Amino acid sequence: MGEENRLSAGFVEEVNPDELLGKFLNSLGEDAGAVAIFIGRVKGKVGVFRVFSLSYETAEPHSTQSLEKIAREELEKNSLQGVMIYHKRGEALPGEPVLFIAVASKARKEAIRVLESTLERVKHEAYVWKLEKREDGEFWIVGDGMRVPRQKSKQ
Secondary structure, three states: OOHHHHEEEEEEOOOOHHHHHHHHHHHOOOOOOEEEEEEEEOOOEEOOEEEEEEEEEEOOOHHHHHHHHHHHHHHHHOOOOEEEEEEEOEEEOOOOEEEEEEEEEOOHHHHHHHHHHHHHHHHHHOOEEEEEEEOOEEEEEEOOOEEEEOOOOOO
């Protein structure tokens, strides 16, 4: 099976975990003994503050290329059976799925290990910017949970 059939990545308007998982499972050959998945969702609260929405901005084609690069590198260096990464673009509400990552390998330990490393790479390397809108203001999310207040333009 060629690489193009074993990896899929990009940004979408809606992350539908059921649909993506079905597509991923159907793309796998008989050698895939383990599939590990991660589904990221928008939090409804950060600390004591209610979250209204989270907006994801991308810079195409660089953003999609960054996800494809991560998927390709993880596939090759770990001899995986398959990798799928899809991230939401646009505004999302609390509880909404925004990130779907699936990896398939011959064994469970490898699948779980690679899933975690792939997730960390997406969080740190993908060209995606997150603006959190909540009851105490708007914040850019940078790094691992660090929030920077959005500066309002003076007009």
